[in-house]
Amino acid sequence: MGRPREFDIDAALGKAMQVFWSKGYEATSLDDLCEATGLGRSSMYAAFTDKRQIYLQVLKRYEQNAVLRVGKALAGERPLRVSLAAFLQETIDSIAHGSGRRGCLIGNSAAGLNGNDKEIAEVVRHSLDQHEQAFHNALERAQQRGEFAADEDLRALARFITASFHGLRIFGKVPRDKAALEDIAGVMLRCLERPARA
Amino acid sequence: MGRPREFDIDAALGKAMQVFWSKGYEATSLDDLCEATGLGRSSMYAAFTDKRQIYLQVLKRYEQNAVLRVGKALAGERPLRVSLAAFLQETIDSIAHGSGRRGCLIGNSAAGLNGNDKEIAEVVRHSLDQHEQAFHNALERAQQRGEFAADEDLRALARFITASFHGLRIFGKVPRDKAALEDIAGVMLRCLERPARA
DNA sequence: GCCGTTCTGTACTATATAGTACATAAACAG
DNA sequence: CTGTTTATGTACTATATAGTACAGAACGGC
Numbered sequence: 001m002g003r004p005r006e007f008d009i010d011a012a013l014g015k016a017m018q019v020f021w022s023k024g025y026e027a028t029s030l031d032d033l034c035e036a037t038g039l040g041r042s043s044m045y046a047a048f049t050d051k052r053q054i055y056l057q058v059l060k061r062y063e064q065n066a067v068l069r070v071g072k073a074l075a076g077e078r079p080l081r082v083s084l085a086a087f088l089q090e091t092i093d094s095i096a097h098g099s100g101r102r103g104c105l106i107g108n109s110a111a112g113l114n115g116n117d118k119e120i121a122e123v124v125r126h127s128l129d130q131h132e133q134a135f136h137n138a139l140e141r142a143q144q145r146g147e148f149a150a151d152e153d154l155r156a157l158a159r160f161i162t163a164s165f166h167g168l169r170i171f172g173k174v175p176r177d178k179a180a181l182e183d184i185a186g187v188m189l190r191c192l193e194r195p196a197r198a
Numbered sequence: 199m200g201r202p203r204e205f206d207i208d209a210a211l212g213k214a215m216q217v218f219w220s221k222g223y224e225a226t227s228l229d230d231l232c233e234a235t236g237l238g239r240s241s242m243y244a245a246f247t248d249k250r251q252i253y254l255q256v257l258k259r260y261e262q263n264a265v266l267r268v269g270k271a272l273a274g275e276r277p278l279r280v281s282l283a284a285f286l287q288e289t290i291d292s293i294a295h296g297s298g299r300r301g302c303l304i305g306n307s308a309a310g311l312n313g314n315d316k317e318i319a320e321v322v323r324h325s326l327d328q329h330e331q332a333f334h335n336a337l338e339r340a341q342q343r344g345e346f347a348a349d350e351d352l353r354a355l356a357r358f359i360t361a362s363f364h365g366l367r368i369f370g371k372v373p374r375d376k377a378a379l380e381d382i383a384g385v386m387l388r389c390l391e392r393p394a395r396a
Numbered sequence: 397g398c399c400g401t402t403c404t405g406t407a408c409t410a411t412a413t414a415g416t417a418c419a420t421a422a423a424c425a426g
Numbered sequence: 427c428t429g430t431t432t433a434t435g436t437a438c439t440a441t442a443t444a445g446t447a448c449a450g451a452a453c454g455g456c
Contacts, residue, residue, distance in 0.1 A: 001430095004432080006434075040434060041436095
């Protein structure tokens with residue numbers, strides 16, 4: 001069946017993800033990707049076709065991770081405001097620590113969209129939707145536990161949380177003290193603690 | 199005194215801003231800028247030194263516009279929740295209409311930061327701070343009008359509004375119906391209508 | 397009118413980078 | 427062992443693009 005591939009596709013995608021995440025799509029060269037993965041150009045192109053395809057696969061992979069992370073963080077029986085507070089604090093800590101300074105790859109990609117690539121836009125849209133859905137699932141479970149009124153608009157809350165979360169990550173792209181980020185998270189959480197009854 | 203410049207620096211920066219705003223820094227070439235401004239490369243380099251300097255000047259110019267826009271939108275004696283609602287709705291309409299699909303240049307730039315250029319990072323940070331400050335000013339006026347308790351943390355609210363606003367703009371980068379964006383704005387406004395007394 | 401100075405247009409250089417060609421290596425089937 | 431097939435490494439091409447050199451144009455000062 002021919003010579004077997006000498007590297008693990010998924011591991012390579014993981015390495016590539018780190019590079020795209022840190023540098024952004026345009027600023028990442030194929031040489032960067034080769035260096036990070038340890039692959040030669042030939043193996044790269046044979047396995048992934050071209051740079052754009054690598055990016056598309058990386059985005060999908062990142063989306064899965066991100067959705068899983070949210071799901072895990074908000075699982076369990078703790079009140080949502082507690083688990084969400086912990087999740088936000090973890091994000092803030094990673095920013096303060098430095099590793100979170102890269103922001104969220106989904107948000108970074110969304111910000112970088114320029115109307116020239118419908119396929120990437122579609123993948124990014126899907127990722128945002130799935131991100132929102134992960135929050136929505138947690139909200140539904142919380143509602144079943146009686147944390148929200150039956151007529152509460154969970155979809156709106158999920159959208160709000162997703163958007164504010166990405167705003168927080170934008171803020172975190174720039175050196176800033178924890179307190180500023182904690183302010184944002186604090187006000188965000190209000191909206192859960194006293195859901196409106198407009 | 200030499201030959202006089204044949205173009206208006208500020209008008210050229212305005213054109214350049216449109217390009218950077220639509221395409222992003224990395225994806226914008228000097229040829230793009232020359233075409234948009236109608237200038238030759240020589241005039242470009244003579245007036246602005248290089249691409250990065252153009253970008254820096256564009257960012258500063260955009261920041262001024264953005265801050266003015268917020269100030270104007272939230273001026274007057276209307277309750278802040280009313281003027282802010284109108285401001286958010288205007289943003290949402292521009293997104294739905296298409297012209298707002300580019301997002302906010304400040305947010306786009308923040309998302310594109312990769313730790314390689316401290317000076318651009320500093321300008322972006324300044325822009326975010328000024329954006330926040332514009333909201334803070336409006337909050338203070340509202341507090342003086344009695345819309346907020348004296349011990350309300352206006353700084354936190356301003357940060358929250360700024361972050362959520364940028365989250366909203368991130369959402370708007372991707373084709374999406376108005377309702378989703380209005381959901382976000384709706385929940386944002388709750389936080390003003392019922393400021394917490396944690 | 398002439399000179400010095402600054403701008404403008406054209407042509408050029410240098411380099412980075414996406415993608416390809418091709419020879420060789422490593423497996424498996426028979 | 428041989429042939430087929432798929433992967434890998436090296437060398438290459440093509441192109442885009444940031445930045446420069448330089449000649450000529452357009453002004454003010456004298």
